[in-house]
Amino acid sequence: MLRQAHDAGQRAFGENYLQEALEKQTRLADLDDIEWHFIGGLQSNKTRDVAEHFDWVHSIDREKIARRLSAQRPAERAPLNVCLQLNVSGETSKEGVDLDALPALAEAILALPNLRLRGLMALPAPSDDPETQRRAFRTVATALETLKTRFPEAPLDTLSMGMSGDLEAAIAEGATLVRLGTAIFGSRPPRSPADA
Template identity: 55%
Template sequence: MSLISQKLQAVHTSIQAAARAVSRRPDSVTLLAVSKTFGADAVAEAVAAGQRAFGENYLQEAIDKMGAVKEALAAAPDSAQYADVLLEWHFIGPIQSNKTKPIAEHFDWVHTVDREKIAQRLSAQRPAHLPPLNICLQVNISGEASKSGVAPSAVLETARTIAGLPHLILRGLMTIPEPTEDEQKQRAAFRQTRELLQQLRAELPDQAAQLDTLSMGMSADMAAAIAEGATIVRVGSAIFGHRTKPGSQTA
């Protein structure tokens, strides 16, 4: 068993324990392996261990890596077993207006939509042959000036606009609360995000069934996030190791 495989197994064990502790089904939580700054070989190793969803922050690095991962899997001695494997690529970094087109063309999910203009551009630039792009609205739940995200008070208005765009599916909310080691404070921020999603479901009944996602929780606060309903947790260094390139806090 490879080192990445061992680490993936350990993370899954932690997710399962956290879910069971609050009487949730372990399979109700998806692990998003944050592979930013790690090479295609590391991603291919994670794929070989069964991981299918990967999160990336840096656009050009991600696009290059997608192609390199395909090549690495095709060149593997047991390449036949990967012929029908479908990977999910999630964009979890800040979005600049001039980068929306390649994001719309290459990714399956975008977790960091924080304003209507970005959503409108992603919808307009999503290729017609691809399924609608899965979107999470990023919420600045702690009100930090240093972080992106819609203010909690503006979530409903922004969500209404996004929900009406033709080539997107609004799946839910994403948040990165202010870091704290206090589990009760961690849970309070995640609880507020969950309650916002519940409000969206009530206010947007036609979209309620598809509003099923809470992307929240990283290595340090994953258990608290799961306790408050996270459906996607974003974990990177616990799987791939220490990063050598700085980046926004997403894993």
């Protein structure tokens, strides 16, 4: 299905699961113009593979992970594009940095030589109400504007927000990257814990 999407003109592909992504990258190695985005939660033991095989990481929420990615980025590759994951809904079960801690994390990442801070990513709490959706995405857009003012030298041009169920609200609030896997490829089959 990814090859069919590529044939139709799609070039940016997002992946949540590292092992699955690496298998896909191997099978699609002949397509050298794919831009690979890692959008899943990132643990220390996975940073080397992500640093070596991806063009973007959307889920940075800790300085430790960012430092590992920068240190492990191969010298022959361009700096890794990264987005900070903002916990916009304040859910303790969600990954992401709190709004108050965002400027300090951004400042730390801007000092890392092999990362290029591009913007923010968020996964708001699910809602069927368009205004609730828009309010959450507006918070992310406002946070990005605040970062742009504070760090004018940074290429902060990316709002990675919105999925198949709330893409209209995300786009209305300025999303530049949306994740539409379910809309394009259908629902994922259930995963076993061993697949993670």
